[in-house]
Amino acid sequence: MKNSLRIKRSTGAAAAILGASALVLTACGSAPEEGGSGAAEEIDYTACMVSDEGGFDDGSFNQASHEGLLQAESELGVQTREAESNSSTDMGPNVNQMVDAGCDMIVTAGFKFEDLPVDAAEANPETNFVVVDYGYEELPENMRTLNYNTAEAAYLAGYTAAAYSKTGKVGTFGGGEIPTVTDFMFGFEQGVMKYNEDKGAEVEVEGMDTFVGDFSNTVKAKQISENFLNSDVDVIMPVAGPLGQTAVDAVNESANEDDAVVWVDTDGHEYANGGDTAVLTSVMKNMGLTVFESIEMDVNDEFASEAYVGTLENEGVGIAPFYEFESELPDGLQGELDALKEQIIAGEIDPLG
Amino acid sequence: MSPETPSFIDRLRASGAVVSVLAIVAAFIVGGILIAATDEKTTSATTYFFARPLDTLAAAWNAAANSYAAMFRGAVFNYDASTFTAMIKPLTETLTYATPLLTASLGVAVAFRAGLFNIGAQGQLILGAMFATWIGFTLDLAWPVHLLLVILGSILGGALWGGLVGWIKARTGAHEVILTIMLNYVALNLLAYLLNTPVLQRPGSTNPVSPQVNGSAMYPELLGDEFRLHLGFLVAVAATALVWWLMNRSTLGFEIKAVGSNRHAARTAGINTFKVTVLAMVIAGALAGMAGAAQVNGTERFLTESVAASIGFDAITVALLGRSNPIGVFFAALLFGAFRAGGVTMQVATGTPIDIVLVVQSLIVLFIAAPPLVRSIFGLGQRKKRKPRTPGRDAAVAATAGGDK
Numbered sequence: 001m002k003n004s005l006r007i008k009r010s011t012g013a014a015a016a017i018l019g020a021s022a023l024v025l026t027a028c029g030s031a032p033e034e035g036g037s038g039a040a041e042e043i044d045y046t047a048c049m050v051s052d053e054g055g056f057d058d059g060s061f062n063q064a065s066h067e068g069l070l071q072a073e074s075e076l077g078v079q080t081r082e083a084e085s086n087s088s089t090d091m092g093p094n095v096n097q098m099v100d101a102g103c104d105m106i107v108t109a110g111f112k113f114e115d116l117p118v119d120a121a122e123a124n125p126e127t128n129f130v131v132v133d134y135g136y137e138e139l140p141e142n143m144r145t146l147n148y149n150t151a152e153a154a155y156l157a158g159y160t161a162a163a164y165s166k167t168g169k170v171g172t173f174g175g176g177e178i179p180t181v182t183d184f185m186f187g188f189e190q191g192v193m194k195y196n197e198d199k200g201a202e203v204e205v206e207g208m209d210t211f212v213g214d215f216s217n218t219v220k221a222k223q224i225s226e227n228f229l230n231s232d233v234d235v236i237m238p239v240a241g242p243l244g245q246t247a248v249d250a251v252n253e254s255a256n257e258d259d260a261v262v263w264v265d266t267d268g269h270e271y272a273n274g275g276d277t278a279v280l281t282s283v284m285k286n287m288g289l290t291v292f293e294s295i296e297m298d299v300n301d302e303f304a305s306e307a308y309v310g311t312l313e314n315e316g317v318g319i320a321p322f323y324e325f326e327s328e329l330p331d332g333l334q335g336e337l338d339a340l341k342e343q344i345i346a347g348e349i350d351p352l353g
Numbered sequence: 354m355s356p357e358t359p360s361f362i363d364r365l366r367a368s369g370a371v372v373s374v375l376a377i378v379a380a381f382i383v384g385g386i387l388i389a390a391t392d393e394k395t396t397s398a399t400t401y402f403f404a405r406p407l408d409t410l411a412a413a414w415n416a417a418a419n420s421y422a423a424m425f426r427g428a429v430f431n432y433d434a435s436t437f438t439a440m441i442k443p444l445t446e447t448l449t450y451a452t453p454l455l456t457a458s459l460g461v462a463v464a465f466r467a468g469l470f471n472i473g474a475q476g477q478l479i480l481g482a483m484f485a486t487w488i489g490f491t492l493d494l495a496w497p498v499h500l501l502l503v504i505l506g507s508i509l510g511g512a513l514w515g516g517l518v519g520w521i522k523a524r525t526g527a528h529e530v531i532l533t534i535m536l537n538y539v540a541l542n543l544l545a546y547l548l549n550t551p552v553l554q555r556p557g558s559t560n561p562v563s564p565q566v567n568g569s570a571m572y573p574e575l576l577g578d579e580f581r582l583h584l585g586f587l588v589a590v591a592a593t594a595l596v597w598w599l600m601n602r603s604t605l606g607f608e609i610k611a612v613g614s615n616r617h618a619a620r621t622a623g624i625n626t627f628k629v630t631v632l633a634m635v636i637a638g639a640l641a642g643m644a645g646a647a648q649v650n651g652t653e654r655f656l657t658e659s660v661a662a663s664i665g666f667d668a669i670t671v672a673l674l675g676r677s678n679p680i681g682v683f684f685a686a687l688l689f690g691a692f693r694a695g696g697v698t699m700q701v702a703t704g705t706p707i708d709i710v711l712v713v714q715s716l717i718v719l720f721i722a723a724p725p726l727v728r729s730i731f732g733l734g735q736r737k738k739r740k741p742r743t744p745g746r747d748a749a750v751a752a753t754a755g756g757d758k
Contacts, residue, residue: 048701053659083700084707087662089653090697093446097427097701100439111560112657178559214549 041077047295048081048103050094052112055084059271060241061287065109065132068291075292076299092116099124105298107291109133118143128303130294132287141305144294148285148310150180150264151187152344153317154237155351156337157262157283158191160319161235162203163333164280166258170203171233173210173224175240181211184239184264184283187351194340194349206233215241225250229259235280237262244272251278260325267320282320290316313345370681373674375727376720377688381421384713388420388705389413420705427698428691438579443694445582451690452651453478453644453664455589458671458682459596460515460640464529465677466600467633468613473518473533474641475665476540477511481642483544484510486649486656487553489566499569503650504588504643511642512635514540519634523627529634537665545658553656563656572651585647590683592640597679599636609633641665670718689714 049069051058056066066082073080081101083094091113098106099120108117109132118136121129121143129143139145161170172188174181189205196203206228212221221243228236229250236259238247244263251259252274260280263272266287268279290310297303310316319337322329343349389395395412402409426433428447434440457474464471484506492499518532547553548561555564572583600606611619612629620626648660671689675682696710720727 081701082704083697086707087659088657089648089659089662092652093694093697094701097697100434101701114562176559 042079043077043299044079045076045299046079046081046101046103047072047105047107047298048098048101049083049107049109050091050098050113051082051084052091052108052110053085053087054110056082060265061109061133061285063271064266064285064287065107065291067288068293068295069107071288071292072295072299076296078295078299088112095120099127103127105130105295105303107132107294109287128298130291132291133285135307139305139307142303143305144303145307146287146290146294146310146316147307148287148317149183150283150285150317151183151190151351152312153283153319154184154187154264155191155194155344155349156312156319156340157237157281158188158193158205159195159337159340160191160281160322160329160333161188161237161260161262162192162195162201163199163330164260164325164328165203165235167232167234168201168203169206169231169233170235170237171206171210171228172237172239172262173207173212173221173228175212175215175243177211181239183352184237186353188237188262188283190351190353193353198336206231212240212243215243218243218246222246222250226254229254229256234259235262236260237264237283239264241265244268248272248274248278258328263320269320269323276323279320279323280325281322284318284320285310286316286318311345312341370676372724372727373676373681373721375731376674376717379720379727379730380713380716383716384709385417385421387712388709389416391706391709392416416703416705420699420703420709423699423702423705424692424695426695426702428695442580443698445576445580446694447687447690448586449581449583449652449690450693451686452583452586452589453647454667454671454689455644455683455686456592456647457641457644457664457668458675458686459592459679460511460637460644461668461672462675462677462679462682463596463600463609463640464515464633464637465672466613467609467630468616469519469522469529469630469633469637471515471518471533471634471637472530472669473515473536473665474637474644474668475661475663476533476537477514477638477641478645478648478661478665479537479540479544480510480514480638481507481645482510482649482656482660483547483553483645484642485570485646486563486566489570489650490564492570493567494569496569499567500572500650503566503570504646507642507646508639509642511645512639515638515641516631516635518638519631522634523630541658544656544660548656548658555655561658565655566650570650571654572647581652583647583651585651588643589647592643593679593683596640600679605629605632641668644668667714670714673721674717 047069049066051062054060054062056062069080069082072078081098081103083097085091085094095106095116105128107130111134113134117129117131118140121140125142127142131143131145133147135145135147170192172185174185185208189208192203192205195201210224212224221238221240225236225238225247234256236247236251238244238261247261251261261268261278263275263279263282265285266282267284268275268282272279290308312318340349344351392412395409395416398408398412427443429444431440431443457478460477461471461474485503488503488506492502494502514536518529518536521527521532522529545561548563553563555562572585574580575582575584575586600610608624608629611622611624612626616626644664649656653660667689671685672682675685692710692714696707699705700707
């Protein structure tokens with residue numbers, strides 16, 4: 001009894017010494033010289049962003065837009081302020097706080113803000129507002145909305161998926177039957193059709209009328225993905241926000257090595273959990289880039305009220321690199337995709353058919 | 354409460370008011386340390402702590418002081434602002450945030466007094482908000498009548514949800530903690546469901562949001578357009594007074610307290626414990642339901658899935674901090690309203706994550722729930738009754754305890 005106590009104490013002391021020395025070691029660095037820093041020179045401009053409930057680490061539009069803000073901070077030297085909303089009731093006060101804090105520009109992302117930014121923009125003409133992925137019929141002078149013609153990029157992804165598919169079947173499903181979702185699906189389908197036409201192939205697209213019904217039912221979404229895989233579909237494009245993860249999980253769990261996912265909105269290779277082994281490519285809205293560009297415009301006094309639409313031409317949309325899947329795609333595919341891209345930009349192909 | 358279980362609530366209530374205050378102080382000190390520890394400048398300064406130790410201490414002090422200063426500017430008085438309106442706006446924001454919290458907390462407090470641990474304010478609030486919203490956008494009436502109906506509707510919704518718990522508890526003895534927690538989920542999912550059906554969904558929208566309620570169903574703003582503070586605050590204050598009267602002057606209040614102290618003794622003394630249990634939960638639900646109307650018809654104007662935010666759960670903390678006493682709850686709700694309002698400013702002004710506010714709130718509960726801990730931190734000695742210390746001495750003790758940490 002006594003003995004064990006003593007041992008305990010001595011190990012405790014040893015641990016303490018170890019811990020303390022670790023602390024001392026990490027604390028021994030030399031002090032930095034005053035002044036002088038590597039980043040871009042700071043300028044007198046404050047760009048601000050308010051997130052919705054998802055927060056800046058939501059793996060989706062908040063995070064992607066936020067990266068644009070960080071890019072502006074490091075490359076343009078603007079000051080930034082950011083506020084996460086814990087619930088939708090925090091969003092209004094957060095936006096107001098940003099106005100009061102003297103922000104030159106306030107960025108919000110997503111539909112959850114509803115009319116909040118437009119009301120704030122009308123009440124505060126001195127502050128510019130950028131709204132990502134949501135639109136209004138009429139824009140005040142000091143507001144810019146960023147939306148994306150996703151069908152163009154989905155067309156290229158559909159072509160790629162058809163070229164990749166070993167079973168000759170690809171699939172897609174949506175969260176809800178709304179234009180922002182179905183645009184992806186139609187573009188994807190048209191891309192597959194184009195491949196069939198050019199190559200004389202017969203790749204089928206399944207699930208054009210499959211919808212989860214909401215953006216939160218993970219059980220149903222995963223069931224849909226598994227049903228696809230069981231019926232020989234080997235590429236799935238889920239257009240259902242956070243539910244896309246269920247398709248990635250289903251693909252990673254499936255026995256067939258060739259199964260793959262076409263991710264949407266962001267680069268699934270980085271954003272999806274386990275995306276590096278499952279994501280063939282992604283239909284990307286370049287939200288970070290377009291947010292950065294909006295800030296850059298304003299810094300250069302070129303801010304204009306407009307409803308910006310991201311396209312292949314202005315690089316507001318695009319498809320992600322193929323990473324590990326590069327070697328499994330047919331030679332010459334990249335050339336064909338580049339040619340298709342040119343044709344879409346030139347208006348010779350309508351990605352919505 | 355039955356004699357075989359020395360109640361948790363009883364123990365909480367038994368600890369002195371000074372413990373509440375000290376718990377807040379201790380939570381702020383720990384919160385300050387956390388702010389400093391997560392601050393970028395501080396952490397980078399610690400890497401050369403031995404080369405220039407003062408850097409670390411200065412950075413830590415700055416981080417904590419700036420954050421709390423920003424919180425004060427956001428919650429009480431903005432001394433940096435240029436106009437009078439902007440200066441006093443924080444205080445009105447605090448009151449606005451406190452409004453739904455106040456009635457919801459009173460509800461929790463009344464249930465506490467009856468010996469019922471009501472975790473269900475969240476669900477009761479949601480039911481109240483659903484009733485308030487529905488009445489608010491479907492009916493077309495003149496102002497005071499419409500608003501009155503909305504308030505009554507929210508009371509009815511919350512009372513139903515709370516009363517259901519009271520009835521099952523009194524009838525079957527099922528534990529109210531389980532019941533209320535589960536009914537929170539039922540309420541939340543019911544809300545999510547109805548927001549996706551035409552009952553509550555905005556026509557033409559694919560998002561889960563309700564239509565806006567009519568202007569005639571809104572609490573009017575008290576101080577004009579510049580401020581969000583609305584009439585609901587005065588209603589909540591009136592509710593506080595009513596609850597005070599109920600608990601301290603009415604027969605029902607006496608019965609509630611009697612049942613809360615000892616259910617068996619109360620029954621032996623001829624009190625109808627069935628009736629008292631149900632009524633206590635009806636009142637608790639009604640008060641929480643009113644908070645739903647304060648949210649929708651006071652500030653938000655429409656219903657979303659997160660209408661309740663974390664009010665229902667904060668209400669438990671507030672009721673504990675206020676020691677289930679209406680007056681205490683009133684001030685505790687103001688404090689938490691200040692946390693909410695100040696937290697927003699703190700996040701925007703200093704980049705301190707708003708989660709710190711949550712940590713401070715949670716620490717307060719922790720410290721209140723463990724009076725001996727607070728007593729030993731502040732060197733108060735165990736229980737039973739020293740003479741009250743002079744405030745100056747207390748402050749000195751608090752300061753040294755803070756310095757040690």
